[in-house]
Amino acid sequence: MDNRAPTMDIPGGAARGMGVVDQNGDQTGIPAHPHPGLVPDRNGGRRAEPAPSCQGRLDTFVDAAFAFSLTLLVISYNQLPDSVAELREALRRVPVFVVCFALVGMFWNAHRLWRNRHALEDGRSVLLSLALVMVVLIYVYPLRMVMSSFLALLTGGWVPSELELSAASPGADLQLAFLIYSLGFGLMAVLIWRLNVHALRCAGVDGLERYDTASEAGAYALMACVAGVSAGLSVILMVLDLPLRGGAAFLVALPMWTYAGLGIAMPWYWARRGRRRSGQAIPSDDGEPITG
Template sequence: MDLSKLPVEGGVRLRGEQVTRLETFVDAAFAFAMTLLVVSFDAMPDSFAELYDALRRFPAFLAGFAILALFWHAHHRFSRRYGLEDATIVFASLALVAATLFYVYPLRMVMSAAMGFFTGGWAPSEFKVGSFLEFRLIFVIYGVGFAVLASIIAWMNLHALRKAEFLQLDAAERLAAESEVALNLVLIACASISVAAAWLIPPHIGWLQALPGMVYGLLGIVMPVVGIRYARRIQALAAQREAA
């Protein structure tokens, strides 16, 4: 393969130019998972009140859609960068699909509860809590699912690093794979903190019940900082490659 003729994105030469059957399957599975987030009706709304009720659920759908899109795009980015489809990547991709389909309902429940909290009840919550134990468990299930998805993406990029010689990865491309691992470790750490908070918060202090969900707000600060720092180093190494 003549690497000099490959398109470059984010400092990484794109080796996966052709869409494979595995990618098509993963794309279809994510699309199906996203349909499970869509507001559903037994029938089409036949009044403004029903339409308005659907619109109130839209923020929760968007939030869940964004999270699924985050992991879909991570898989898409990996496929474009490395074009790997050995036994390990096939297994990891199938595991990602299985975990996503399991995760979608906890995701929908937690996002509807979060939007209900942030909108003061305007967005309806599908999160019906029968006891404080159920409250803990739904955040534990959500956090574990989130961490599993991030772990699979990190594992795939670690596998690409192990195949660095075969893929002819240069310094910039190795660092790009390392950055994906680091970013997903941040996701795993955040989910772990949320799970710990869900188990440790006392049931008699009501305002602390929002803590397991609010922990994920840290990602809005940490992820851009880590991503920008890596991106600058990758671009610098890619510029050296082009100059050479």
């Protein structure tokens, strides 16, 4: 059985110099491909052909930066525990580490999915990826401080809080920490959103690949909007400088409670997109539409 790839015959000496030979060493033509520069994706559409060397360098750099940021979240970052009591105290910080790990991992996975779908190496893609690295390295400390404070509130102080507030204006300090957290979360969501929007504007994205990219863009646009609402509430509460005790305690934590809305909005969003995805038609190799 002949396993050679189909070729296009080209006239006369035009084939010479192209370096395409068959199994017998004869120059016969060039591989037939309906879309130069594009390769089939797993859903029947086509995507940009990756550039292995450049792609590997960008991926390695982004992965290393995210891995380094995770090392800053270790449960005992000042020094190793020297006794069982210190170990027990360090283990109380495990919930903070788990939540922060999940959030950072979510953004890393979003960038991984984008890279798997679209092997883009243009200037905008590199710039947005580098901006994502920069933000995550700045965001990791406010993330740990705010998340420890929030979990300390939820557990009644069992999880130790790493957020120290000034005695003069603790409410304003807390809202400033919430604001920094929301800006970091929102910027990372915006960058993932823009990466996917940029991919949609590039040639070669079609079929279910295009639908999945649009779904990913919409999800992170929604997260960015929630972060914007939280940041706005932080600014308002910072100006009001409400006390941390009494009836205003719930209002003080409102910027963080805003993110709880994602627990309802995101499952609804993905369920809705999933139902629509099942009816999407993609072109097959023979031109007939098939449904995913």
